[in-house]
Amino acid sequence: MRPIGGPFVLTFKQSNANRIYCLNAEAERQGLHRGMAYSDARAFCPDLQSRPADPIGDERFLNVLRRWATRYCPWVGLEGADGLVLDITGAAHLFGGEAMMVTDMRQRLSRAGLSVQVGFADTRGAAWGLAHYGEGLAETGRTLDALGPLPVMALRLEDKTVTALQRLGLRTISDLVESPRAPLTRRFGPGLMMRLDQALGRQPEQITPLADPPHYGVRITLPDPIGLKDDVMAGTSRLLDSLCAKLKAREAGARILCLTLRRVDQEAQVVELRLARPLRDPQRILPLFERGVADVDAGFGIDQMRLEATQVLPLPAQQISSVTSSRKDQLEDLISRLGTRIGLENIQRVLPADSHIPERSFLIAPAAYSEPEGPWVALRPRPLSLFPPEPIAGVGAQPPKQFRWRRMALSTARATGPERITPEWWLEDDNWRSGVRDYWHVETRQGRRLWLYYTPQNPGWFAHGEFA
Template identity: 45%
Template sequence: MPTRRILSVWFPRLGADRLLRRLGDLHGAPFAVLEETGQMQIVSALCPLASAAGLRVGQPARDAHAMCAGLVTRVRNPHAEAAFLNALTRWAGRYSPWVAAQPPDALMLDVTGCTHLFGGEAALIETLTQEAADLGVQAECGLADTPGAAWALARYAGRGVQHDRSGDAIDQEARATRSRAAKRRHWERGGAAPAAQTKGAAPRIAAPGQTRQALAPLPVTALRLDGETAAALARLGLRRIGDLTGQPRGPLARRFGKGLLMRIDQALGAVPEPVSPHAAPPRFATRLSLPDPIGLREDVEAALARLVPRLCEMLREKGQGARAVRLEAYRCDDTATWVQIGLARPADQSERIAPLLAMKLDDLDAGPGIDILRLEATQTEPVHKTRPAGHLDAGRAAQQRAGRDTALEDLIGRIGARVGLDAITRRHPASSHIPEKCSSVQPAAWSQPAASGAWPTPPGPRPLLLWRPELVTAPESPRPPATFRWRGQDHALAGATGPERIAPEWWLDDPEWRSGVRDYWDVVTAGGARLWLFYAHGAALSPGWFCHGQFA
């Protein structure tokens, strides 16, 4: 059985490379990607010119601009970077069928039995690196028997050992002791290694069975340790992996915990570390190639009559329902157009998808003629299977499907095809006694109707219209005023019902309720207006009368 071979591909400038592919030539200006940390912006990724200017990842943005006046920056988009990494995962499938993404900036490939197809391991790495460069992405590779060793070689091989400035470093010793320190070969006693020692750094390929020797000159941070553990090991003079592998395991476990030993064993292959391949998302699409170009609506409807049932059959096989469907039309002049529909509920029935597509056919520009029609469910959701039911349950379910449930969903889908699903909303009860918070607005296509009895009965009548409290000019008295002024008009009191006292949510600091406890009154004016007034007793703000809404 061949030895397992793992290839780690690291993209050290993934964020910058992604944006530079889109921005194009910056006329030689250094480029950096900034990340929001809440308190300030820090550098997340750099282009080679910015690194050559002395900038580093993790540096505050203000320091980077001070060091490099011509620096061009963009804010990091983690979601776009994740999508770009997924695209690179699909691209790496040409080198191995076993590819796993390691967010945020790396891939792991099991290339066992694949390297001979590219002329060997070194040729495989050279080909992958060159093709990544052709795509505008810098890639660093490491190949070994274990994922941990490949990860370490990709990031640290050939870079030498990075040291902390601890007290035993040679550049912190007195001048009189430096000659003696050099004779003691200080880099083997915990000091900084000289430049000559980095020339023999580990290669990026560890031969089969030579993992321990390849990892020995690498720093301990190559074991994927946290910063505190790496700093503590450096203070003890254990700076290289070779220094750790020769130490007794018992004292290391007592001082640093089992996590350090697990990382060592993973890198050396004593503890298995599986590589889970990236599962390609299922695609639900079907196409129809036409012998002659078509352009009439009747011809497109006839084609849909064949495409939609085929798509629904594919969805049912996987237990999925379509939430968004796109119809693509490829013209004979090598151009394309498309239309898209959304559904209020996931569906796998032709009679629910086809009418919505028919409503969009007028927006489909056939041009000189359509050669190919392609139908794809771009967004799907699981559809749970129904349980066996008796005659009574089956009849009741059929009535619900034919009446309220399906009809409402189809109506939402039809209206959404014209105005957009996000424009259709419904109100849901919320757990709050505050009038303006007792309900929430949710999209109708992505929410269920409120159950019967879910709406609590308020202690008093509620107005049809609610707005932010508006000041009412009236005497500061808890009793309803005989006359008051609101919205530039004088009103006379004809009747008042109340009060209904509502207290603020004391566990929340709501700026709208800093006026304290409110006494609400249902007020009828002499002009016939029915208003909802309240008297605020005052807390952080002064007391007074306000108008909160109006009844029908």
């Protein structure tokens, strides 16, 4: 976090135009507001500074702030994309009253470098209006006195409704309260009066707190310390049964499991298991722990075991078929076993790529984080072995009758081609700057089957691959 002096805004792109996403107090004093076109804002304020907004990061931070706010009360929910709503009923006296609670909030957030607007009232709607347009505390039973001077937009109304009310001369909430309800309901619908009644406490409005994310962890405390591998594996089996039951109930699968073994001397041994695919089958997961458990130093004994799924991914239920093969499961288990030794990232597979350039016709990806794709589509045969181009002696556009390659004298028996491949001009590649290539499949009398190419722009012959 870096403080910036002067007017500052965050911008986002909407309908091919940059608009203001958020702004500081200095920018507001210059007459700028949210949703304003950035070009108009620069016309009003030439020294305006800006940065691109990060809505995803803001949402993540707001959820972190929501968890922090549970120190004041258990009922904390999100209010739009930039606010929190707290139901402090029965909790304010723990901080010395509402005023002391608000003061404590301000001080803690200020020390964290955050500037906030706080509204306190008997109702959710009134608190929202005070936080956005009044910032203050409404005394109990005197909500209308605090809301009356505020503009009608403090009732969480749509922009078109606010504009229409202002044209009728209803600019404040007091003006709206003193107006007849029936004509306003006929003209604007029941939503207008509902927002007014919610703010004044005539109609209830609940706060729905966000549920904490599910915790996938189980533990067991042993009456007597254990140290044998078989005993640890038996305990791990019990933990896996409980954990996988939780995962199955939420249609999820564990990708990373962490087994913590606490010894009697309060030291802990940790066994981490990374799986090639999300799993929730205890019988498949348990054997994968054997290698890690065998390396554990039990010391004077283990008295507590804890198993936690630190990375969980969705794993919906699938229809079981009579033709389902177990070969895929066996391959995934093998990848997991090897991954515990050399790392999952080091087990790789080759995937087809959409490119006619030989070097770019495939991708190498970690097998644990990719799915096999296919079938491979090639209009012409491709060599099994592909290596960097190696120059050979040859003259003319036809394959040479005799040439030397890797200190071997070879003579051409049959040549098939040419297959012309043009470079991808939109990509930078020094190996293809010589222009098009004419590829030939050359079979030599000595038994070698090579993939040669000729460059017409800069005449020369090269060997690029070898067929099986």
